[in-house]
Amino acid sequence: MGASNDEVREFILLLPQTNLDNAYIVAENLRNKIENHSFEKVGQKTISIGISQFDNIEDTKQFIKRADDAMYKAKNSGRNKVLVSE
Numbered sequence: 001m002g003a004s005n006d007e008v009r010e011f012i013l014l015l016p017q018t019n020l021d022n023a024y025i026v027a028e029n030l031r032n033k034i035e036n037h038s039f040e041k042v043g044q045k046t047i048s049i050g051i052s053q054f055d056n057i058e059d060t061k062q063f064i065k066r067a068d069d070a071m072y073k074a075k076n077s078g079r080n081k082v083l084v085s086e
Contacts, residue, residue, distance in 0.1 A: 027082045046080035
């Protein structure tokens with residue numbers, strides 16, 4: 001069973017040894033490929049992406065929450081974009 005048009009799918013992509021600038025490039029390339037691909041069952045789709053960089057003074061939950069917050073900010077500000085966490 002696949003995702004319906006209204007279903008939200010979330011996933012994490014970890015990029016070890018990658019700075020924010022390069023992570024942004026990877027995310028923007030992914031966003032662009034999805035935007036320009038026609039999926040067989042659902043047609044055109046877009047993706048909103050939040051990026052954060054792990055800081056050694058925070059725990060994993062904080063790191064993921066910052067990326068999640070950036071993703072929701074991207075969704076709420078028009079969708080189909082990449083935003084870096086604050």
